[in-house]
Amino acid sequence: MIELQNIVKSFRDGGEKQVDAVKNVSVTINDGEIFGIIGFSGAGKSTLVRCINLLGRPTSGTVKIDGVDITALSARELREERKKIGMIFQHFNLMPSRTVAGNIAFPLKHSGLTKEEVIAKVRELLALVDLSDKENAYPSELSGGQKQRVAIARALANDPKILLSDEATSALDPQTTNSILALLKKLNAELGITIVVITHEMNVIKQICNRVAVMENGEVVEQGDVFDIFANPKHTLTRNFIRTTSNLSKVEQMVEEGLPGVAPQKGEVLTRLSYRQKDVSEPLISTAARRFDLDANIILADVEIIGGAPIGGTVVIFHGESSKIDQAIQYIRDKHVGVEVIKDARNPD
Amino acid sequence: MQETLIKLMPNLLDKFPDFLEAIRDTFIMVVWAGAIGFVLGLILGIVLTVTKPEGILENRVIFKIIDVITNLFRSIPFIILLTALMPLSRLIMGTAIYVRGAIVPLVFGSVPFFTRQVQSALSQIDEGLVEAAESMGSSPWEIITRVYLKESIGPLARATTITAISLLGLTAMAGVVGAGGLGDFAVRYGHDRNMTDITWATVIILIIAVSVIQAVGDGIAKRHAH
Numbered sequence: 001m002i003e004l005q006n007i008v009k010s011f012r013d014g015g016e017k018q019v020d021a022v023k024n025v026s027v028t029i030n031d032g033e034i035f036g037i038i039g040f041s042g043a044g045k046s047t048l049v050r051c052i053n054l055l056g057r058p059t060s061g062t063v064k065i066d067g068v069d070i071t072a073l074s075a076r077e078l079r080e081e082r083k084k085i086g087m088i089f090q091h092f093n094l095m096p097s098r099t100v101a102g103n104i105a106f107p108l109k110h111s112g113l114t115k116e117e118v119i120a121k122v123r124e125l126l127a128l129v130d131l132s133d134k135e136n137a138y139p140s141e142l143s144g145g146q147k148q149r150v151a152i153a154r155a156l157a158n159d160p161k162i163l164l165s166d167e168a169t170s171a172l173d174p175q176t177t178n179s180i181l182a183l184l185k186k187l188n189a190e191l192g193i194t195i196v197v198i199t200h201e202m203n204v205i206k207q208i209c210n211r212v213a214v215m216e217n218g219e220v221v222e223q224g225d226v227f228d229i230f231a232n233p234k235h236t237l238t239r240n241f242i243r244t245t246s247n248l249s250k251v252e253q254m255v256e257e258g259l260p261g262v263a264p265q266k267g268e269v270l271t272r273l274s275y276r277q278k279d280v281s282e283p284l285i286s287t288a289a290r291r292f293d294l295d296a297n298i299i300l301a302d303v304e305i306i307g308g309a310p311i312g313g314t315v316v317i318f319h320g321e322s323s324k325i326d327q328a329i330q331y332i333r334d335k336h337v338g339v340e341v342i343k344d345a346r347n348p349d
Numbered sequence: 350m351q352e353t354l355i356k357l358m359p360n361l362l363d364k365f366p367d368f369l370e371a372i373r374d375t376f377i378m379v380v381w382a383g384a385i386g387f388v389l390g391l392i393l394g395i396v397l398t399v400t401k402p403e404g405i406l407e408n409r410v411i412f413k414i415i416d417v418i419t420n421l422f423r424s425i426p427f428i429i430l431l432t433a434l435m436p437l438s439r440l441i442m443g444t445a446i447y448v449r450g451a452i453v454p455l456v457f458g459s460v461p462f463f464t465r466q467v468q469s470a471l472s473q474i475d476e477g478l479v480e481a482a483e484s485m486g487s488s489p490w491e492i493i494t495r496v497y498l499k500e501s502i503g504p505l506a507r508a509t510t511i512t513a514i515s516l517l518g519l520t521a522m523a524g525v526v527g528a529g530g531l532g533d534f535a536v537r538y539g540h541d542r543n544m545t546d547i548t549w550a551t552v553i554i555l556i557i558a559v560s561v562i563q564a565v566g567d568g569i570a571k572r573h574a575h
Contacts, residue, residue, distance in 0.1 A: 053484055075488075082486040093481035096575055097500050106495070107485035138575040154485075164484075 002029040002052055002162065002194070007061035009047050021047040022058070023218040029211075031161075034188050034195045036205040036226070038241060039215035045198045048215070049164050052196065053085045054078060065162070083107065086155030086193075090167035092147040094139040100126070100150050101135045107157045125153035129183060145176035152183065156191075163187070165197045169204060181207050202245040206230070206306055214238045227307035231276035247302040248272055251315045255343060262299060264317050264345040269325050274313035274338035275303070284335055285316060292328040294320035313338070322346050360544035364534075368547075371534035372554060374448050378520045378530055382455035383513055390460045390512070391505075393419070394467025395493055405479060405489050415464075422461040427519050430454050431526055438526075451520070451528035459516045466508035470501045503570040510566025514559050531555060 009022040022044045029035045037045045050056035051063055054070060063070050070081055094103050104122045113121065126132045129149040139147055148168060155163055165184065169177040185208045188195050197209060205212050205226060213223035214237055221235045233239045243249040251272060254262045264270040273285070289296040296316050303312035318325045325346070329339050355362060393415055399405050400412040425433070431454045435445035438453040474497055482496045498505070521532020531551050539548030 055480060055483055079486040079488060082484060085484070087481070087484040089477060089481065091475075091477055093475070093477040095478060095496070095500060097502065097573060106482075107487075109491070109495075140575055151481075158486075 001031055001064075001066060002027075002196070003062075003064040004028070004048070004051060005062045005064070007048065007051055007058045007063070009044070009051065009056060010059045020218050022051070024061075025215075025218070025220050027213055027220060027223065029194060029196060031194055032188070032192050033210045034184070034197060034208050036197045036199065036209035036212040037215060038199055038202065038205055038212060039237075040200055043215040044218040045215050046166055047218075049166060049196055049198050052162070052164060053082050053087060055087075083111075083158040084160045085162045085164060086152075086158070086160040087164040087166065088148065088151045088155050088168045090170045092139070092144075092151045092171075094147055094150055094154075096139055099136050099138055100131065100142070103139065103150055104154045104157055106154060111158065121157065122153075125156055128156070128187075129153045143176075144172050145179060148172065148176075148180050149183065152180075152187070156187070156193075161194060163193050163195045165195060167198055167200070170200065177201075177204070178207070184208055202241040205241075206245055206304070210307065214241065225307065227309055227311060230306050230311050231274075246312065248274075248300060248313055248315055251300055251342060264343050265319075266345055267322070268317050268319045268345050269329075269341060270315070270317050270343040270345075271329065272313060272315050272338075272340045272342055273332060274340070275311055276338055277336050282335065284332055284337060285314065288328045288331050291331065292320065292324040294318050294324055294328055315342070358546040358550060360538065360542075361546050361550045364538060364544075364547065367534060367538075368550065371529055371531045371551075374528065375517070375520050375530040375532075375558075377448055378451055378455055378523060378528065379513065379517055381452050382459060382520075383516055385452070386456050386459040386463055386512070386516070387509065389456065390463030391467055393460065393464040394471060395497065397464065397468045398471040398497065399489065399493065405483070405492055419461045419464050422457055423465070427454070427458045428522055430458050431522060435526070446527045448523075448528050448530075450526050451523035451530075454526070455516065455519055455523065458519050459512055462515060463508065463512040466512055467505065470504035470508045471497050473504055474500055502573040506566050506569035506573070510562055510570075513562050513566075517555065517558060517562070 004025060004027045007022050007025045008020065011019045011021055025048055037049065039045045047056055051058045052065075054063065057071065065081070070078065073081060095106065098106065101119075101122045104125055105118050108118050108121060123132070123135070126135060129152050131146060131149050131153070134142065134146060134150070139150065142150065163184075169180050172180060181204060184195055184197070187193055197204060199205065209226050211224060212226050212229055213220045214229070214235060215221065216237050222229065222233070222238050229238060230242055233242055251262065251270070255270070262270075285296050285298065288294065296318055298314050298316050300315035301312075303310050318328060329341070333339050361368060397412060397415055400408040402409070402412075422430070431451075434454045434457055435450070438445040438450050441453055442449045444450045478496050478500060479492055482492050487495065520528070520530050523530055524533025524536060531554060535548050535551035538544045539551060
């Protein structure tokens, strides 16, 4: 378990001006989970994660790993502790003069393994990240995704219990990002390794994280279970991040652009329904349409599986008697589905 | 063949033993001052790199002291350094003249230059590599040897090449303290006695020496480029 308690990290900005990169943040990360920290650049998430392996020492606050306060360790003890915390980076940080095998063997020096054992370990790790054929290649000969796989293998060389991922997919294309995320998820499932993921992409959180903390200006503005955060985002920043991953947010833009079929005709109401609970299985829209004698035209739908449960929603145009539309909206709300009226064309003024 | 040579370079053949001695003296000066200077400059360059602000062993006092002293010695013209360091030379080497007397000023003349070259080579190392090594539990010593030095063999080879060639140039001035060497040989005979063939022979030897140093440096740098 990683316990960050009241972490403050301040920098002196050249002269006398003090910059608080992290302000009194407390986060607890449980064993075996994939914990995401999301925020824009400059939010303090990289600074915060560097407090976990003390690449940056917090100005105040405690960092406990499995109950041990690592800020109190000696330099030598800290180096031993760091071997149990792997880290991967946005720009991979592979040693250009060493081969793939040489890079993966880098942290195995002084590990007490014989030369043969090191070679065996390197091959085992290469197989784990699916790069067995690149053992003798140099980093410059690899693609971005392959480099990150090598970096992951290197980070796992000392069988760490924690893996810190600092924007590890931010320099990769979407397809490669997905394959790296799938690999991280596999490592979490197979090795039980705790993973802390820093990202500015909500997609990354959505795809692999169990819990998430949203950071802004050095503070955690919201944290919790990923499904809950997606279902009921409380902070504006969180909502903005979620918007970036959902097609449903495009509807406002589509209305503005006047795309045919999107704008409601006279007497119609354009709504967005969002599923916020894990057990939505009723055919709500068709039930409502039948019960209140309405036409429901679904123009957009986006449902995804997050944290094992479907989440998302639909954009629907309701057509029918004005009071019946209100009743239908109330009926759907009573079923714990969020209803936003995007454009109401019942009153022409 | 021999006759042509005699016709072309009459004075050189006449002074041939002196010529060989001059080559030997220059060689000794470059090798000794170079070897000592290489070690000192490498150490100072590394110390500057690790003690700089945000460095792995940040230490403003040590950084500032080396920084200032390096600038100080770099700004003194070598010809002044040669005579100014005579007392120190006498103290360390037992003499301030001949080849032995030239080693100390040559070291002082080339170390600050090489220190800056090393510093510049090491500064090309991506800070991310250092951070990655730290995250893997490497000690400062391991980061110096396994990251800074190992990852900059190419740039360091180039820095050494440049310094060795400039050192070769400095030895030409060492004649001031009676150190002999090719520079002194060329001035004494080629210039003072107007024996043009001796000047030419010296220049040819120096061209060969510079080319060999450059080729070795380039070879090492190329072998370590990936």
